Amino acid sequence: MPVAGAGASHIPSPASSSSGSPGSPGSSGAPAPSGPSPSGGGPGRRSWWGWGTEDKALSDAECVALGALVPGAADTPLPVPAVADLDLPKVRVEPPAALAPVMSAEPWDRASHTYGKAYRDVMRALHGDLAAAPDQVARPRTEQEVADVLDWAAGADVAVVPYGAGSSVAGGVEYRAGLHRGVVSLDLSALDRVLEIDRVSRAARIQAGALGPGLEAQLRPHGLTLRHFPQSFEFSTLGGWLATRAGGHYATVYTHVDDLVESMRVVTPVGVSESRRLPGSGAGPSPDRLFLGSEGTLGVISEAWMRLQERPRHKASATVLFDDVHAAMEAVRAVSQAGLHPANCRLLDPGEAALSGVARDGASVLVLGVESARVPVDGRLAELLALARDHGGVPAATRSGAPDAAAEAWRSAFLRMPYVRDALARMSVLTETFETACTWDRAPELYASVRERLAGAVREVTGSEPTITCRFTHVYPDGPAPYFTVVAPGRRGRETAMWDEIKAASMEILHDHGATVTHHHAVGRDHRPGYDRQRPELFAQALRAVKHTLDPAGILNPGVLVDPADTAASGA
Structure with a gap:
């Protein structure tokens, strides 16, 4: 594990509390860390089919009023299916006994982890099309349990799709490969703590499952902020930001999460990669840059040291x-x-x-x-x-x-x-x-x-x-x-x-027009055709080789960045 610099403090794990709205991006206030699995009822429960929380969704009457502003829109809103009425596919794989405590095949968990939040995701959910539902949802509580899930999946021919907080709008969390015996959605929401703060160097070691509001709530007592506020702030995680090279609310300077990374720790199917904490380095290609933007295809980001700033006054x-x-x-x-x-x-x-x-x-x-x-x-x-x-x-x-x-x-x-x-x-x-x-x-x-x-x-x-x-x-x-x-x-x-x-x-x-296929929404599966045309072919070949080295069984988020068949071919 990385060692904090002079002046570092170890942060005790705060008690879980319910999540809330972050307010306006960049605001000094933030709610407390999110609680356990959101599958329970009550105010603030995540929507399984659409954006945000169920209590903030527009009513049927508001939907009709909005539709009236678009000539040719339907007269009545599509009903939101009840999870109990969904025709979910049969569960194909069961976890070993050692992993059973962190696995769930409950209908709500499977339905809510099927898609991200792109328009096509929302529409398929509204029409009750959950054919891509994962067989299991894994919520590991430690980094070792993340490694255990990957180890089991590699030996059992089970794909693992890192979920973040499910706010992908590019098809980044949906399994489409159809090549594996089963699919597990990997949810790191239990790994949501700020573990250490180095006040002298103004940095913090943060677990990858921390949601934006919870992360900021843990930094606020120290007068510090990560100052990264994407539109999805309330419903996205540090690991998701890093894996997708997210852009924040700020329009200039330090808007990309890339610039806030001091070091990263990543669990791959063949071992753990951890970079050294440094303010800068010219020592060859950056190991952090390998995993930034890798979208869960090369490894699972478990934690990172992030550069902080004082809160604006x-x-x-x-x-x-x-x-x-x-x-x-x-x-x-x-x-x-x-x-x-x-x-x-x-x-x-x-x-x-x-x-x-x-x-x-x-x-x-x-x-x-x-x-x-x-x-x-x-x-x-x-x-x-x-x-x-x-x-x-x-x-x-x-x-x-x-x-x-x-x-x-x-x-x-x-x-x-x-x-x-x-x-x-x-x-x-x-x-x-x-x-x-x-x-x-x-x-x-x-x-x-x-x-x-x-x-x-x-x-x-x-x-x-x-x-x-x-x-x-x-x-x-x-x-x-x-x-x-x-x-x-x-x-x-x-x-x-x-x-x-x-x-x-x-x-x-x-x-x-020579523009990029995406500035901050990531590639996922929806942008793959454009990404394949944008990147140099020599780089694509190198990426396939890296994928084969780090994920030889091809279980991690198959179809994102490289085709599943390319992984096997690169090692032939």
């Missing part, structure tokens, strides 16, 4: 309105290249601004925010606003004469949006989101192409005019990360097939 925000979306893009480019490093720099095009309820007059909206743990930030915000004005932007407070409430309105809509997506899905409305990144010189053309070409593809698939919106979620000196949302009516019973066609069309557009 000074904050300021403002929104700026633009009549021309291209002028707004130029303003964002100027901001990203100015070295001012705003915490928030979200550009909403007119459609996204209207969808979020931030502006309905055709304006594009730039949401700016700055923060610091040490010094006031009003001067830095003033510099950012000056740059925006240079490109034709008008601060919202100046235009309206009223206090600027747009940032808070956008934040509330941002956190609520996944629940709205599920409500629209129940009305058979297609709601696809995809995100990417490209260099600044390609951004205007990519934006125009998505709006034109994808709109044509959606019209061909659905026969209806779609709504297509865009926001920049992250910005870099050399390019933005555009995030597109597509809304169109589907046909009941064919929603998944129609979504697949639209997804394929969006991937083709990204490829044609």
Whole structure:
């Protein structure tokens, strides 16, 4: 095990308590660590079929009201099946007696671990299609039990699919290979503690199953924060963030979890890999980089030393309105290249601004925010606003004469949006989101192409005019990360097939413009076609060889990043 540096403290395991909402991303408050298995009833129970918790899902009446805003939507919402009524496949494998205490084949556990939270996952669950359900759900309580599960599975021809917290929107937690005798979903929610804090080096050793709110709750008494707040913060784990190279809420600097990693410990089917704690190193290729983004195909991340920051005490925000979306893009480019490093720099095009309820007059909206743990930030915000004005932007407070409430309105809509997506899905409305990144010189053309070409593809698939919106979620000196949302009516019973066609069309557009297949949603299985075209073939060959070395039986998340058959072929 890694040894803490000078000033390190060992953190006692706090008593389990119920989970709660994290509030707005970046807020100083966070609820206590999550409790045991969420399969019990009561407030805050996770939804087995959709996003978040059951008590926050929109009602039937709210679904109908939303559907009325989309011409061609169904008149009534799809009912949510009761778990007791699901036709789950027969359990094919039973664990050995030694592992029985950490295994479950209960219907709720199997159903809730079948899919992630992509649109196609939600639709199949609503239609009662649980054919991909795992045979067992494993919740190991120690790292040794993780190793024991992998050892048994390798000898029994059982696939192991690391689950994280199940918030994948890229098919990352669904078994599709069809080559194994059985399937186990590996849930590390019992490994959710901050084990040590090195206050001098400002780092912490954290177990991989820690959910965002619980992680922050354990750091808060020390005045520290990981400062990683993805939209899925409440329903995703440290291990999931690392395995998918997650992007956080902050738009610039240290937004990717990659930059927060000091060292990692990973359990593979052939042994444990542990890197050394270092602030930086030029000693060959980084072992951490091998497992970051590996999506559970090379090993199971059990814990990591993560770089921390002091909690911010000074904050300021403002929104700026633009009549021309291209002028707004130029303003964002100027901001990203100015070295001012705003915490928030979200550009909403007119459609996204209207969808979020931030502006309905055709304006594009730039949401700016700055923060610091040490010094006031009003001067830095003033510099950012000056740059925006240079490109034709008008601060919202100046235009309206009223206090600027747009940032808070956008934040509330941002956190609520996944629940709205599920409500629209129940009305058979297609709601696809995809995100990417490209260099600044390609951004205007990519934006125009998505709006034109994808709109044509959606019209061909659905026969209806779609709504297509865009926001920049992250910005870099050399390019933005555009995030597109597509809304169109589907046909009941064919929603998944129609979504697949639209997804394929969006991937083709990204490829044609040299944009990445994903900026922060990972590859999973849904993005594999685009990922295969993006990566160099020599790298693909090397990845297959690594997969065979670390997972010779090919049991870990088969079909993610490399095909199951490729693993065997690489060792031939």
